[in-house]
Amino acid sequence: MMIRQYFQQAWAQLRQQPLISAVTVAGTALSIFLIMLVVMMQQVKVAPFSPESNRDRFLHVKWGSITNEAWGESTSNGPLSVRTAREVYGKMTTPEAVTIYSVFSKSRPVSLPGQPAISVDVRETDNQFWTVFDFVFIDGKPYDQATFDAGQPVAVITESVARHLFKTTQVTGKEFLLAHAPYRVCGVVKDVSTLAETAYGQVWIPYTSTDQINNTWNEDLMGFVSCTMLARDRSDFPAIREEANRRLDEYNKLIGEDGWKFINRNRPYDQEKNVLATGANWEPDVKVERRNRFIIFLILLIVPAINLSSMTQSRLRRRISEIGVRRAFGCTRMELLGQILGENLVITLLAGILGLLMSFLFAYWGNELIFAQQYSMTLNPPTVDASILIHASTFGWALLFCFILNLLSTGIPAWRASRMNIVEAIGGKNH
Amino acid sequence: MEKKLFTQIRNEWHSNLWLALELLVVSVVMWYIIDLLYSRIATYMEPRGFNTEHCYLIEMGVLTDKSPDFTPYSDTHKQSDEVRELVERLRHRPEVEAVSLSQNSYPYNGSNSGLDVMYDTLHAPGWTIRRLATPDFCRVFQYKGTRGETSEQLAELLERGDFLASDNLYHHYQISMTSLVGKKAFRFNWSSPDDSTEYRLGAALQNVRYSDYEQGRFCYSMLYNLNLIGEGWINADNELCVRVRAEHDKNFIENLKADSEKQFRVGNLYISDIRSFVDIRRNYQQSYANELRNYIVGMGFLLLNIFLGLLGTFWFRTQQRHSEIALHKALGATNGDVFRRLMAEGLFLLILVTVPAIIIDIVLAQNELNAWHNGTTLEWNRLLLCASATFVLIALMIGIGIGIPARRAMKVQPAEALHDE
Numbered sequence: 001m002m003i004r005q006y007f008q009q010a011w012a013q014l015r016q017q018p019l020i021s022a023v024t025v026a027g028t029a030l031s032i033f034l035i036m037l038v039v040m041m042q043q044v045k046v047a048p049f050s051p052e053s054n055r056d057r058f059l060h061v062k063w064g065s066i067t068n069e070a071w072g073e074s075t076s077n078g079p080l081s082v083r084t085a086r087e088v089y090g091k092m093t094t095p096e097a098v099t100i101y102s103v104f105s106k107s108r109p110v111s112l113p114g115q116p117a118i119s120v121d122v123r124e125t126d127n128q129f130w131t132v133f134d135f136v137f138i139d140g141k142p143y144d145q146a147t148f149d150a151g152q153p154v155a156v157i158t159e160s161v162a163r164h165l166f167k168t169t170q171v172t173g174k175e176f177l178l179a180h181a182p183y184r185v186c187g188v189v190k191d192v193s194t195l196a197e198t199a200y201g202q203v204w205i206p207y208t209s210t211d212q213i214n215n216t217w218n219e220d221l222m223g224f225v226s227c228t229m230l231a232r233d234r235s236d237f238p239a240i241r242e243e244a245n246r247r248l249d250e251y252n253k254l255i256g257e258d259g260w261k262f263i264n265r266n267r268p269y270d271q272e273k274n275v276l277a278t279g280a281n282w283e284p285d286v287k288v289e290r291r292n293r294f295i296i297f298l299i300l301l302i303v304p305a306i307n308l309s310s311m312t313q314s315r316l317r318r319r320i321s322e323i324g325v326r327r328a329f330g331c332t333r334m335e336l337l338g339q340i341l342g343e344n345l346v347i348t349l350l351a352g353i354l355g356l357l358m359s360f361l362f363a364y365w366g367n368e369l370i371f372a373q374q375y376s377m378t379l380n381p382p383t384v385d386a387s388i389l390i391h392a393s394t395f396g397w398a399l400l401f402c403f404i405l406n407l408l409s410t411g412i413p414a415w416r417a418s419r420m421n422i423v424e425a426i427g428g429k430n431h
Numbered sequence: 432m433e434k435k436l437f438t439q440i441r442n443e444w445h446s447n448l449w450l451a452l453e454l455l456v457v458s459v460v461m462w463y464i465i466d467l468l469y470s471r472i473a474t475y476m477e478p479r480g481f482n483t484e485h486c487y488l489i490e491m492g493v494l495t496d497k498s499p500d501f502t503p504y505s506d507t508h509k510q511s512d513e514v515r516e517l518v519e520r521l522r523h524r525p526e527v528e529a530v531s532l533s534q535n536s537y538p539y540n541g542s543n544s545g546l547d548v549m550y551d552t553l554h555a556p557g558w559t560i561r562r563l564a565t566p567d568f569c570r571v572f573q574y575k576g577t578r579g580e581t582s583e584q585l586a587e588l589l590e591r592g593d594f595l596a597s598d599n600l601y602h603h604y605q606i607s608m609t610s611l612v613g614k615k616a617f618r619f620n621w622s623s624p625d626d627s628t629e630y631r632l633g634a635a636l637q638n639v640r641y642s643d644y645e646q647g648r649f650c651y652s653m654l655y656n657l658n659l660i661g662e663g664w665i666n667a668d669n670e671l672c673v674r675v676r677a678e679h680d681k682n683f684i685e686n687l688k689a690d691s692e693k694q695f696r697v698g699n700l701y702i703s704d705i706r707s708f709v710d711i712r713r714n715y716q717q718s719y720a721n722e723l724r725n726y727i728v729g730m731g732f733l734l735l736n737i738f739l740g741l742l743g744t745f746w747f748r749t750q751q752r753h754s755e756i757a758l759h760k761a762l763g764a765t766n767g768d769v770f771r772r773l774m775a776e777g778l779f780l781l782i783l784v785t786v787p788a789i790i791i792d793i794v795l796a797q798n799e800l801n802a803w804h805n806g807t808t809l810e811w812n813r814l815l816l817c818a819s820a821t822f823v824l825i826a827l828m829i830g831i832g833i834g835i836p837a838r839r840a841m842k843v844q845p846a847e848a849l850h851d852e
Contacts (some may be wrong), residue, residue, distance in 0.1 A: 019742075019743075019746055020743055020746060020747070023739050023742055023743040023746075024743070026739060027736065027739050027740075030732065030735065030736075034728070034732055074545070078542075106490075106703075106704075107490070107703065107704040108492065108703055108704070109492075109701070109703060116688075116689070117688070117692070119704060153497045179492050179494070179495070179498075179701070179703060180494055180498045180500060180696075180701060181494065181495055181497035181498035181499075181501075182497070182498075182499075183497075209495070209497060210495050210497075211493070211495055278718070296729075299456075299460055299729070300732070302456060303453065303456060303457060303460075303732075303733060303736050304736055306449055306452055306453040306456065306740070307449075307453060307736055307739055307740035307743070309449055310446050310449035310450065310453075310740065310743070310744055311743045311744075313445070313446065313449070314446065314743075314744070314747045369724070372717050372720070372721055373717060374717045374718035374721065375541055375714070375715065375717070375718070376714065376717070379706070379710055379714065
């Protein structure tokens with residue numbers, strides 16, 4: 001009953017003052033639109049979507065830092081060697097699974113014999129990769145432990161690559177040339193967005209089928225691979241970190257005989273911290289990033305809120321005698337406050353839905369502009385779809401920001417209106 | 432007249448307070464953004480010390496034993512020979528102007544190595560980039576010497592075994608490298624800190640910037656001939672960079688890819704990827720581009736809010752003052768007077784908040800909370816320029832925001848409005 005009245009009241013107000021209503025709705029929608037774009041820009045990095053549906057359970061060691069007694073203060077920074085990744089992280093028992101894979105996908109020529117080649121992004125992985133990341137297989141299956149250990153030239157390819165090479169996606173068992181070596185397709189997966197930065201590729205092959213193990217620097221300690229652990233639960237993170245540190249200490253003892261020492265920088269990082277780790281030689285500060293995002297949200301809320309406040313204020317001024325009459329007939333201050341906030345919330349929510357819709361459309365059509373990735377090795381654009389953009393939390397955030405914006409923009413005027421002297425209010429006296 | 436304006440602003444104090452508050456917040460945030468944009472653009476416009484137009488990066492691949500064409504390397508079959516052969520073949524393509532091999536050297540490169548360049552007791556700064564490249568690297572990226580040396584001359588100096596260094600290497604001692612050109616007693620710390628091999632400085636380079644968003648004065652680098660430090664350094668992991676003649680820079684990537692199978696497979700070596708420096712540059716600087724995009728959108732958002740806020744507030748105001756404006760006109764005020772009066776009210780508010788806004792700007796700059804440029808956050812001329820730009824932009828929005836209701840107010844017909852009086 002009350003809700004219905006809010007709607008009627010809100011609608012009547014919107015119609016009374018078309019220009020002011022337009023300004024109010026535009027201001028609110030604009031604010032929610034930009035806030036939600038900021039939210040989505042962060043969500044594509046940390047919210048789950050296939051093949052990185054377990055992002056909340058990931059712990060990453062993307063890079064490592066190493067020093068030598070002879071170097072003094074200097075450090076060497078970059079991805080790990082297969083040997084290091086295996087010895088330190090590969091044998092861990094606390095996580096559900098650990099995968100080792102090449103740090104970036106590399107562009108490589110792919111073709112059928114005698115036909116022109118195309119460049120595709122190739123990632124070299126182990127067989128655990130397929131446990132940690134949940135790819136959608138539309139044909140065949142991933143390579144298993146035995147195939148991996150034997151270093152067989154097999155490949156998982158995406159739907160698009162399969163179509164390009166063979167004109168169909170049912171191609172398990174067929175052969176093609178990858179970097180001039182024959183590989184057999186063992187599985188076909190749905191295309192992966194470059195936004196799934198850790199798992200992304202167009203073709204995946206066992207790193208034992210190439211020279212990756214010997215592709216090293218700093219005496220076999222550094223190389224070109226990274227490592228991701230899948231925890232059974234987030235609550236296992238401390239135990240996993242503890243095991244990782246213990247194993248790193250042991251490894252440091254071993255390599256310490258030649259003066260080497262790995263510098264930890266508190267790795268492994270969870271997903272939120274890992275996306276900030278664009279370089280190997282520094283530890284990202286998640287708190288600073290969160291604070292910066294908070295400031296952005298604050299500005300995106302406060303500036304329109306001040307605007308809307310002055311608009312609400314003016315609107316309430318016109319209803320002053322109505323408020324007076326209500327109060328005279330026994331409406332309490334709290335009821336009045338609730339009513340004004342409620343009426344405005346209807347308008348805020350309407351405008352908020354508009355803003356949210358705009359942000360979805362904008363994110364979808366403007367993906368290359370909005371989600372352009374930093375320091376990425378691929379030139380392919382970041383594609384987005386509903387599974388990437390729309391999460392339950394997206395709506396939760398939108399709703400939360402609408403509430404805050406409503407409170408900020410209506411709170412003070414509503415509070416002042418509810419404190420008004422009844423006699424003066426009925427008399428129609430301004431403020 | 433002015434006195435009336437004051438009275439009017441005071442009378443509308445309550446809604447003016449909101450406006451003033453909004454203008455204050457916006458003018459501080461706007462200044463921050465404009466200051467940042469100014470710093471970025473000023474840095475961007477500086478000379479780069481290199482040129483990547485018409486340049487391409489070729490990635491080499493090596494066959495694995497999975498390939499039927501693979502032949503293992505040996506003393507007589509060396510990877511370095513294959514790499515050199517590939518370079519020669521590329522050099523013979525008619526559209527190619529210069530080809531170089533290098534290690535952690537090309538512009539917009541996230542990987543780098545460091546080196547200390549010592550002269551007597553002088554040391555280079557900690558972040559001095561070591562570029563190891565074949566002499567033609569200077570021609571590919573068109574490096575220039577401080578004394579007018581051309582890329583060709585620089586390449587000859589490298590060929591002779593001299594090294595090159597950016598002019599600012601001893602900047603912290605107030606010594607320019609140009610003044611040390613020709614000196615022979617330079618030492619590097621690359622093999623061991625006590626290495627006593629001495630090198631001659633062939634020329635000082637016009638500062639080579641690390642990227643378009645880093646200032647030349649803070650980018651230190653040295654360049655030495657990759658051919659002179661041992662055969663093992665020439666391998667398939669080297670960066671193979673190509674400059675294409677400007678007049679022939681059409682479909683270079685497609686043409687080279689098409690020919691690569693027949694002409695550019697040398698033993699185990701093949702061309703695995705070709706990228707234009709346009710892409711490499713954009714990719715490397717994406718984080719800066721994203722930042723600029725965010726700030727520009729933020730600026731647009733704030734300006735739009737000012738516009739909406741003033742539009743809404745003054746729409747109300749002209750409605751409320753309907754009869755007052757009519758009276759004003761009845762007593763002989765022209766349309767222009769009415770328009771100017773409303774405009775003056777908005778602009779006066781802006782002038783009023785600009786004073787505290789600039790004070791806040793100065794405090795922020797003193798506390799190093801804004802953008803860095805020329806090694807500082809507080810430069811008075813920059814602050815003044817950016818604060819003025821902020822003022823002008825906001826004034827413009829006020830003009831448009833008030834303009835619309837003011838035009839409506841001008842149309843008030845005194846006879847109708849004062850009908851009841």
